[in-house]
Amino acid sequence: MTSSLAVLTPANATLLKPVRRLGPALDVHCSRHQLAFDPSGTVLVVKGWLGSPLRWWAQGAASDSPVCSVDLTLEFRVDVLSVGQLIVGAGPPVGAAATPWRPRLVALSTQDGTLQHEATMPHTVIGLGASKVGTLAVLFEGGEALLWDVRSWRPVRELAAMEADITLKDCAVSPDGRFVAVVGTSHERGGECLWLWDLRTQDKPWRLSLKWPIAWSVAFHPTQPLLVIGGNSDEVTVVDAHARRVVRTLTGVGGYACNLDFSPDGALLVASGDGSGFSVHRFDTGEELFGDGDGDDMQTSDAVISPDGRCIAWGHGDGTVSLWGVAD
Incomplete structure (x- = not known):
């Protein structure tokens, strides 16, 4: 599926093009x-x-x-x-x-x-x-x-349990299996939160209050003890899991980051938005390198990078899935 494509890097991500469309289309609209x-x-x-x-x-x-x-x-x-x-x-x-x-x-x-x-x-x-x-x-x-x-x-x-009254939006486990991160709404505390368990302990999860009206997504960096959080904002928050603190903020990630995913080396961050397609960013600066969508504001889709780092998969409202890559 991806062997003829180049590994995606900050140098070639601007050249992304659709290379394949997986189907068939479905009779129902996939929102x-x-x-x-x-x-x-x-x-x-x-x-x-x-x-x-x-x-x-x-x-x-x-x-x-x-x-x-x-x-x-x-x-x-x-x-x-x-x-x-x-x-x-x-x-x-x-x-x-x-x-x-x-x-x-x-x-x-x-x-x-x-x-x-x-x-x-x-x-x-x-x-x-x-x-x-x-x-x-x-x-x-x-x-x-x-x-x-x-x-x-x-x-x-x-x-160890979180608050009893929560609406969960996303969950992720760190690549080494040490941390579990959850984002969602704490109705008890009245706001969006990150909860982070360190599985080397039996402690309750560390909780970080978030400033956005809605937090949608969380993902761990593949090689560093970092995680990213996205929501209905043009910002992505970067958290150090070991130090339990916010270390920086990436700006210019538009379209509500409903799903976040890293390239295997962590150099690229992909953000898929609510009805607005997906975008590819440098993780070190947040700079947008590529963005695209099909104009269907009635649907949204995760955008995920293949484990070999050669393509990005993104879904359409007709049920098909497009693969994006750069010719090798």
């Missing part, structure tokens, strides 16, 4: 796309909004059609994650032996979409985040959280 590459870059997963199937494509496939398309009801506000050869999501029970009326974690095979694992959760799942080594953070209603090991499909331990 929201959640996208994820698996850590090896061999699978691109797309979860649409209500009424659209869960689909994924394989790197190197000659066809633009998905490897699998599965009609599976999942929590529509919770991202799906691709870990190893599994696609993990949250929703109601689907297995024949499932306990009725209990929220579940489910794992599907990337090969054929068959159900591989299913587990009952104590509360409704409102957020998922995963590290590259398969440590899964599961966030529940009521501020509770759990660490889950995807490979052994069992819980690792509970995390």
Whole structure:
């Protein structure tokens, strides 16, 4: 899917062009796309909004059609994650032996979409985040959280709870599996917040109040102990996870940063906006190097960089997904 493209850098990102369109188009308008590459870059997963199937494509496939398309009801506000050869999501029970009326974690095979694992959760799942080594953070209603090991499909331990009354927007796990970050609204405290757990301790999460009306997204830098937070502002806040403090602010990131993603070396930051496409920035300065969109202000999509750093995937309202890259 990406082997003929150059690795994206600050020097060539201005030359980005659409190089492929994955389909087919769907009969329903997709107002929201959640996208994820698996850590090896061999699978691109797309979860649409209500009424659209869960689909994924394989790197190197000659066809633009998905490897699998599965009609599976999942929590529509919770991202799906691709870990190893599994696609993990949250929703109601689907297995024949499932306990009725209990929220579940489910794992599907990337090969054929068959159900591989299913587990009952104590509360409704409102957020998922995963590290590259398969440590899964599961966030529940009521501020509770759990660490889950995807490979052994069992819980690792509970995390100290957040405030009980929150609306979660995004969750991320640091590449080394040490930190879990969550952004959302604390109705108890009346504002947007970042919560950060250090998994080397049993402590409650550190909380940082944010000045924006809405915080949408959080992502960890791939090589440094930094994380970025975006919202309905033209700013992105950079936080040092070790020092637990804001270290700088990137300006000029327009369109509401609904999703943030780093290139593998951390030199580029991709921000996708609410109905305004996506933009590519230098992480060191915040300078915008590239921006594009299809003018459909009724839909939004994650923009994610492939793990080999060679392309950016972004979704359209008709259900197709475009790949952007630079010819090698």
